[in-house]
Amino acid sequence: MAGSGGDEEDDVAARRARALYTGVVMSITPLLHLSLQFRRLQGHSQYCMWLERLGYPSRKRPSGLLIWFHAVSVGEGISAIPVILHCRDARPSITILMTTSTAAAHSVLEQRLPPEVILQFAPVDTPTAVERFLLHWAPQAAIFMESELWPTLILQSAVKGIPLAILNARMSLKSFERWSASPMKPLVASMLSRFSLIAPLSNKEAVRYQILGAAPSVIHFLGNLKYACALGDSKKERSVGMTDIEAQLVDRKVWLAASTHAEEEEAIIRIHKELNKSVSHLLTIIAPRQPSRGQHIMIKLQRQGFNVAVRSDGQRISGSTDVYLVDILGELNHFYAIVPIAFVGGSLFQGLAGHNIAEAAAAGCIVLTGHHVGHFQEMVWEMQKMSPFSVIQVNEDGLVNTLRKFLTDEACLAERRVAAERAISAGASGVVTRVWESLESYILKKALV
Template sequence: MAATGAAKGRLVYNIYKAFSYALSPLLRLHLQLRKLRGLEHPTRWPERLGRPSLPRPPGPLLWFHAVSLGEGMAAIPVIKRCVQCRPDLNILMTTTTMSAFEVIKNQLPSNVLYQFSPVDTPAAVDAFLGYWKPNAVMIMENELWPNLIMISSRKGIALALLNARISAKSFRRWSAPVLFRLISLLLSKFSLIVPLSNVQAIRLQLLQAPPSIINFSGDLKYAVGYDICNEEQGSINDLKTQLANRHVWMASSIHRGEEEVILGVHKVLLQMYPDLLTIIVPRYPQHGQELAQELQKEGHNVALRSKHQRITPGENIYLVDTLGELRQLYLLTPVAVIGGSFCPGFAGHNISEAAAACCAIFTGYHVGHFSHMVHEMQLLNPLSVLQVSGKSDLQANIIELFGNARVLETRRMAAGQAFHALSSGVITNAWNLIKIHILGQALAERI
């Protein structure tokens, strides 16, 4: 029965492989069009076709791959532990998006190599693997690309899936008969899968991931670091001075449509607290710039982060239209509202960064795969994260916190304590699993 399933999976993969071969010429054109739109790097976009821009150093090499900024940031603490514990290993990091590139390139240790990931065509993956010759691939979260996984496995490269997650929507799609066989085949090629939660582990096993390779370390997104350069620290300290003695709250990772909730709360709070400052951090910088123009036309006093505008007493909205500063900005505010959660269809965002900064945290109910993080923190302390239904609920709760210093302090302490309990040992656990299940196999077989 298992052999039949594997054969069907290989048949589906061969169809995918043939299809990706046929699309290869179009993908090159697609990448060039994306470059013109600013979605690919202007000079390094050929890396997406497996063409390197850096020399491959001698010795064993571990490849960490993440698609975007959130997954990439979760990989960095593991990479740093790897550099610390095994300085003899070369580390290669790849991401897909420009937003990840702009931030992560400044966060990695200086000796870590950084490239854009290859598109999932046989030619691009073959070229990439043929040049870099990784001993193991650490894939973050849910990047189950068939050519990458199957070609890596064929070449004897060990595979790990870290912080593994499958959304409910993806699980339903992958459970369909045709895709089920392919996903089952792909999961069988891994030597280690580290799921985010028990729910994710169950979904993976239902998709026939071998139970023996599933191990838990804790969510890597709890591994929040605040390593910032002197210039960035100076900028944050300057902001802290500008915000002194004001009522401050922050709405982060705000998506289009959610600004109505945030601005509605802002208007009510401003009537009660004339010294109010609302920090708004849109999910995408372009949205922030557009929002600033709209607010200024309406007569609001707005300072824009990208223009390095100072926050004067007359300004009550600070719009952050930059990337990579969210962790530091949480240190400026006692109250954090996490966006991507107030409208149906959204999937939430990482709340651990706000918890690490001991913010009183609010989020909506549409938190998607971050529901496990909300529930974990609430189980440890129900006051650590409060989910609100919308504008009126959020407004009432922030008014309570601004009006009662003891309640605010209790909420902040609850978030910080829950974070520290959940973050303890996560990186050590993940590193130990990589040593046991990946490095032993990869270095023994390939070196």
């Protein structure tokens, strides 16, 4: 009887938390509609995006079974691709719907997903938009990537009997503390109790999910899909354009600063100047996290006397080029494939939280990154365990010294590149098969009954 009373109290607390959340969401719904009208004036593509965000589909639903994958942004969306490809091959009769929440992710996934996958923007987390979305698409299963806990989306899906999974499940300390705070904890407990499969990336995250309300029986360690995705990308054929750029790098000492943030670019300028004192024929390639900042970066570099070639302008790398600026979205993996050393940014200064290092390692780069990498620290430790010399964490001074060593020591450079590839091969081994078998057992069997 006591247990029953406790369950009833939990249910009441969850209903109150959901009512509070729904009230807040509904109060901002008029602002979302105003945003839609504003974006209508800015261009048709943005208007279509916001129609989909309000739950209005832009495609008809094909007949038959449909599996829905959801990822908020670029990295999470790309991580889903190996499973989507496996699903397409294993069950070709099933329609696959992929949703995302950002324009950048939509743009990248549009280029990388198979044409038969339906790509849409996810609905905002209001009851009306979510209901409209679910009524139209009527998925037989919903698979969320990494850390997508949207109360209305999850709970309304569960009410409709849709089996739910989270792959590459993350739960940062910050998110854990936020969800643990009253009155949010009953709401997240209600959400997590609806999942049939949660595949966390570490023991630490598994414990956090269970403390917040996930059943231990739904927790399964399957591996990190980012390794499989990175390995798959590294095997793609190089385009004619990239072969031409690679030819322009001959006789240059090249390193790539990838996914950089504004404060890091100041450091990269200092590092280039310091390296230039001892490394001949030096070329620094900068690929900012936000390519839209390219013009600003170019002006800053030119004011300091650098000879800059810009990718989006089609400019070639000459013998006098100091910096090559990659300001086109979706090309980073292509450049990883043609450079020997990559510094993965978003990591050099406090307040940053790192970016995916697996893509650079899979391409055969020596991987350098900073100490401020957020949840990617787990990946750093995991890769170092699989291959001790696969990733090197540095501060600004350490980056200068490490780059100088590798740019002037060909034998050491070759050895470390092999170490990085070895770690990715180990991490990717069997992960897609394990994920798919778990989806078959815990999700699709329920979905296809």
